Amino acid sequence: MATIFSETLSRPTAFGELMQIMSLDQAHAIATSKKPGTRTTKEESETMRRPRSTQILYLVIGLLLVFAVVSACGQAEGSDQAASVDLGEEIDAIVQERGLTPDDISAALQTYMPSGEHDDYIMFASGGQSGQVLVIGMPSMRLLKVIAVFTPEPWQGYGYGAEGTMEVLAGGQVSGQDVLWGDTHHPAISETEGDYDGQFLFINDKANGRVAVIDLRDFETKQILKNPIAVNDHGGTMVTPNTEWVIEGGQYAAPLGWEYSSLDNYAEDYRGMITFWKFDRESGRIQYDESFAMELPPYWQDLCDAGKLVSDGWVFCGSFNTELATGGVEDGNPPFEAGASQRDMDYLHIINLERAAEVAQAGGTIEVNGFNVIPLDVIVEEGLLYLAPEPKSPHGADVTPNGEYIVVSGKLDPHVTVYSFTKIQEAIAAGGFETDDYGVPILDFDSVLEAQVEVGLGPLHTQFDNQGYAYTSLFLDSAVARWTLGGDFSDLHPEEDWTLVDKLNVHYNIGHLVAAEGDTVSPDGRYLVALNKWAVDRFANVGPLLPQNFQLINIDNQGENMQLLYDMPIGIGEPHYAQVIAADKLSAWEVYPEVGWDPHTQSLHPDATNLGEERIERNGNTVEIWMTAVRSHFTPEHVEIEEGDHIIWHITNVERAYDSTHGFSLPGYNINLSIEPGETITFEFDADFAGVYSYYCSEFCSALHLEMTGYLLIQP
């Protein structure tokens, strides 16, 4: 049988053959002057796979396509003509066979991303009840990554043994119990002077009233905090223009600290809230002790937005159920959806954050579960909160890029209502207010109103572009409304101020929408995404639980020209809000800065292990292991312990090549790690079950990946 191999391999030993193949691998990589494993670039590979004749043909065709399309014809001769016909027939055949319209062709060419080309924008979308964050490239609308936040996720080794991730998840415990999922709603990219800076991402968990911090150097969750005064939330997260504060607004009123009190005491005992989390860039963590909350009336606060530029230092939140409905349809009360919709007006909450921070700093707080809370009486006394009437069960309260206008969408009113910050300040200065039952001043509606624009049924949320347009999602119409802003924005668009310009149908039941850099002081325009809640007939049937539908829209134009480009199914949770940042503002690490890096502390791990330093030490019934991982073996390959031992296990991935991640899977013990290049991970467990366990690399790393394994032997 040796003859089979004499043709192909001449090394004396099989190990030699292995080395030969591996070195071919290396040589190939070096030849293309890349790190091992990176292989050829797209250009190189395109060149390789096309015979030269075809390349020339394509060159000719490329030129001819332009001729043909601009109708400058009759000039092509002989083989050129043939070539033109060839390509024409190919393209034409595809267009005919697939029944593509001119709009489809345009959309396809605007969204298709050739192999190796990178998207212009990155969208961070909440993952809704998945508890995660979705990272999506635009305009291709490809899901680049799911970042594990509130829900354990084994591919990332998040919550399956790795010490740092277990600590992060433990931070999210409620009443001392693990809560291993979340309902993520509103991601917020960190800002510098009102522009996204791409350093951190924040997101809330509506279901359990929690906020999380993600470090965009490695796209990993570093911190989860439970809100100590509210069991759930909604109007978060948003950040102030320099990310000093991460805002978490409330939703369903409950007694502070969600302590028991009968619904009969709703008006007296139940409260709304808003929490301001102090963020420290240096440590990349929220500072719990420097954070504070405000006790609010038991209205259901909804979305908030931070002021910017002229309104910097102020925060604006919508609210509903100012009716104080408590439901109980089973007892003949109006159901919540009717009871909370009776009044023509709810209240826009206008909060003086700068002053509130001073009051909290000066000790004007009470303690609730050990957390600083400014009580309502102090809020009223210090003038930290004003209310303005807003029609009608609003969802979004969105601040324009110049900080001057606050746009409110009353979901049961066909208008968007625009408030002027200048007029709000004048009204506050003028004084002489009515107050609500809690003594909070109510500004006169007409005195703070700038404009109302009739946009359609079910307006929810508004975004902005760079051409003086605002875009409002219409849930009941299943449409996006484009309308004009006035004031500073008047000169940017040809149409009259404060008027509806265009409506585009979406599919279906849009919730939020997001524009490129749409929450900053300088939006980019170009693209808008409709975050649709229902998909119905848009995609192939995948059972009774359907995906949602993100629709990419081209807004890089004016007037009645919004163009639907792409339908992206989201079969992984129900996103609520998203933010979109220019890709070149992100600069994540390709590999960790040094071998032995601890991503939890973003510094060297005390148990970092280099090649040759691997060891196993026993101390009583505690066994500590220092292991390395490199293509393609773990050292040590044998670990022998005894049933009942406590194991402390450190693994360092000593690789420096981009993408050379190793996994570590241990059967039966619910342990899986993702160890990125340079990373050191520690995990601990009790060896309660004797037997033979094969640990192995769970991230395909080389041709001999399946051989990257070892035996854990646990003696009875």
Place this chain on the structure above:
Amino acid sequence: MATIFSETLSRPTAFGELMQIMSLDQAHAIATSKKPGTRTTKEESETMRRPRSTQILYLVIGLLLVFAVVSACGQAEGSDQAASVDLGEEIDAIVQERGLTPDDISAALQTYMPSGEHDDYIMFASGGQSGQVLVIGMPSMRLLKVIAVFTPEPWQGYGYGAEGTMEVLAGGQVSGQDVLWGDTHHPAISETEGDYDGQFLFINDKANGRVAVIDLRDFETKQILKNPIAVNDHGGTMVTPNTEWVIEGGQYAAPLGWEYSSLDNYAEDYRGMITFWKFDRESGRIQYDESFAMELPPYWQDLCDAGKLVSDGWVFCGSFNTELATGGVEDGNPPFEAGASQRDMDYLHIINLERAAEVAQAGGTIEVNGFNVIPLDVIVEEGLLYLAPEPKSPHGADVTPNGEYIVVSGKLDPHVTVYSFTKIQEAIAAGGFETDDYGVPILDFDSVLEAQVEVGLGPLHTQFDNQGYAYTSLFLDSAVARWTLGGDFSDLHPEEDWTLVDKLNVHYNIGHLVAAEGDTVSPDGRYLVALNKWAVDRFANVGPLLPQNFQLINIDNQGENMQLLYDMPIGIGEPHYAQVIAADKLSAWEVYPEVGWDPHTQSLHPDATNLGEERIERNGNTVEIWMTAVRSHFTPEHVEIEEGDHIIWHITNVERAYDSTHGFSLPGYNINLSIEPGETITFEFDADFAGVYSYYCSEFCSALHLEMTGYLLIQP
């Protein structure tokens, strides 16, 4: 302020307004003769949003595009000319600005899916260490859904309280402990007469040696089984041509039942295995007691494939580490990747499944952890297993569509090796074998060899099309090899039999590949997907943990014409294998058959609750709740219990409209449900923490979705 509304709304009460808006909503839906919520079709919406003039322009343009492309020019006049130029300039501007090549344009138009158009094929891909299954539409390569299998997933309400899902996950316990993740490798679609029937999907968990059953009526996981004799696996799942058996092959040898034994006893005590799970379509479950395993020599069995047609009743598995290397690089032994690569040949395992089933049926088994296992001596005695030499550390063993050839890829040999089933049968009949150290007969290599084809470095896995071509993934070359089959397939292709025809570079380090219906007796060809392990430079940087890269390839041609169409990032786990089925073979339910359906039993739930039947009953300290969910309220809206009560809670979603799913989130108690139209779910918990908890619908269901909430009051 009333004046503001007199312009827009004339209903006497706010509740009236609400009803008006809702009824507009309904009316709109009815007008488009769809279920409420379905809204306009794509065609309708396209029409609505385009002014008539633009439509006419497009019609003209549509015609002209064809003229232009087939170079039939000079005929267009006046406004037509202008129109043509308009479109020409738009398309040309996009092509120029984005630097698209003719190949890119072709690929874009082949893969773009206009809004509302459905994909032709559905790919079920393993989710690797995510523990899940990915559902992907082809050719658009859009992720339609992630099916939760081994890992709890809150969007689907899988493992967060819902009784049926908790039972499924408990079935996967190891040593009585929860293992809440998996390393899914090889999905298998159920087959009828060797063709995918789209009824069920099976998948294994390599890390913990488990198999799962997914019901494709609702795309939900119904069963997880722990393999009782092996702690991990690899060569599964594959099914026999009529899905009588689900195959789970082994990987790393260990004593049966993974009981402790020193590695010094490797040859005597350690064993490989293969398990045949008996599947019952009626119940949609694997029948544990009718299943059995075979004790195999301690080689590391790798991928398996079931015979079909002529080879029906037989199973073929590759293997490596026939060297019996046990590693221990830290003690100066060769590392596994070298130790397991020393021999020129490993062994293809040829298993007579039909006969083995008879032997198991007849009681020729021993019990290991209460499971039927045919011991090695019986296997030898009964002639259930033959070995054939195979070069060299093979990965794939793939049976051709006619069942006659078995293609083996020795990952350290540049050839694929093709075995003839006819020759195997002749060799078995001829007898007179050598045996391995365990007495298993070894067939003479040359006597069973049909052909060897040199394809390149690192061949791993092979798929087939409808034109007589085979496609082999080349890990080290980062390429796909197209080569010709002989025998029955000879007439289907113009090239010589058993020869390499084309190689296409992929990006990078391809593991498996999959062709449309590529594992059936009648593959479709058309599309091939390269499941690449490394992405490196293909996508925008999202940190040290990179996505994988699925590349769609057009194989609907012959010769040197494979065309790379699309790069799909997989940032959600590392898929290993996938299968692709024609979309029209799937017929999942849009909503559950009846109100009160239990998806776990696929029958009516005993606690199904209709509108008006809602109630709360106390029995000692057990409180039982029967609740309904409908847009937009839960009934009851108040639940008052006492600290320490045990709660049994049933919720029925009485909706019948497609896509009208409701979620149910309960703060602090780690409970989240997805209740699809018609579904009834039961969950239980102990009310250990007093307080006020707002439960709410976590699936955005209407304009008043935020009002779909209620209060759980737990008295101290």
